Amino acid sequence: MTDTDTDTTTSDPAVRVENLSVMYRTTFEKVPTFKSALRRVGRGKREVHEVKALTDVSFEVDHGTSIGIIGSNGAGKSSLMRAIAGILPPSEGRIEVHGRVSTLLALGVGFNRKLSGRENVILGGLAAGMTHAELNERYDEIAEFAELGEFIDMPMRTYSSGMYSRLAFSVAVHLNPDILLIDEALSTGDAKFKQKAARKMREVADNAGTMFLVSHSMRSIKRLCSQCLWLHKGQVMMQGEPEEVIAAYSKFLEVGEDAFTLDDM
């Protein structure tokens, strides 16, 4: 919400991240309650647990680059995407984003499970700032791409996780963003949809769009990305050519590359 107006010059990168740190604050209790807060005050203790998801991350991504983000579970990939989308406030450092961002983060992109797929598409679009007119115009395209048939009008609690991700992906790519953030959206899609989605991502990449792709599938990163960033425990380990970074990452894991060729995307 701190949009600062600055002149866009062509030399600016699409995303510039400087010394970024992101911290989650959670309490040890499963849910923070008033009761436990009172009890804590009684004991004179503050039990706020700070989880540092990202520490001192810096990198730049130029317009038209598709960059893959890899790293083990809990490395901070999703947190980085959320910070770039402006959802998580940085606790230190600074993020500059030049362009319209569309987010496709994890599964179930802001979706309300009680509502139908159609209603969720409309709500998602409106939340992203589209108008009703624009949405009506693009709705058919979105529905068609997701290929959900009559399920588009069923409550989303009846969806399988693959159907979820199809719809989420379809919405994100049809928002016509300058910068597309995709977080493991395809892990549950079937082979046919993965292919289709990969083609669509290529298309976005070819149209000089900027794309961030978080994936555990090294093959899709190699196929779709021109750059790769490796995160480990909230820190950047390496940035560069996908081949090199992935080779280093695989070596780091002490697992042969073969382990990754099994999961195609």
Place this chain on the structure above:
Amino acid sequence: MNATRLDEEFTSSVHIYEPHRNGLPRLRPYFKALWQRKPFATEMSRASIRADNVNTFFGQIWQVLNPLFLACVYFLLVMIIRGRGNSFDANVERFVHLCAGLFVYHIFFAGCVRQGASSVVGGGKLLLNMSFPRLLLPLAEVRTAFVKFLPTLVVFFVILLGFGRPLHWEVIIAPAFFLMLGMFAAGMAMIFATMQVYFRDIGSFLPYMVRIWLYMSPILWYPDDPINTLNDAGIPEWVLHANPLYSMVGGWSELLVQGHIPEASWWIAASSWSVVALVTGALFFMSREREFAVRL
């Protein structure tokens, strides 16, 4: 904020995110974005109403029966506590007054507070994955409560006329008091929504608070009832206005049932409370809203 073409006319497509101290976002762009995304709040509220009464016919019937049952139960309660012995007309007047207050309090005000309180915490995935002015969430619940309140207004007028009570022209002034109540309710919804992020059990305290506030407001009793007692005890009358709902709900019922225009002090109390609640609520919410994502 997710930058999309809509925002572009106003803000350039450059976004800079920096560490935040519990400060306010810049207000002008914030309210511009809020205004632009009004359709989102509308659609959100519409969708949740649709999801609530999937079974439309009985859903609608329930919207009408629920407040009626409620009014009957409370009327019985009042009768038992006061003992009988009033004339029929006095009882009718009491029942109509009770309906006026109870519907606006229980369906609208309590609805705003209860649903508004859980709007942010219940927004889960939406908050984690989308970036938009969060104030839209409690505001959507205010709209929902308003839409649910409308049918009870019809029920009220049927009761009013059905019992042969006159329809006063002063009824047209009543929306002013409703508006003030709405602003107050919106402020409360924002405050409780923020608090629920920090204390998840606020939701289980709310029903008690709602119940006590109901007893303390001029719904089961007339606004004039406590005045004699206060005078006898030498307490100035204005202490009644310490409860914001005294003037708001009281004024609403006075206008609808008695056709009596409240005196100036009521207008002053109601309008100041509503403005203070709305501004405080909005500022409190906005100063915290960027932290919601890390706290959920």
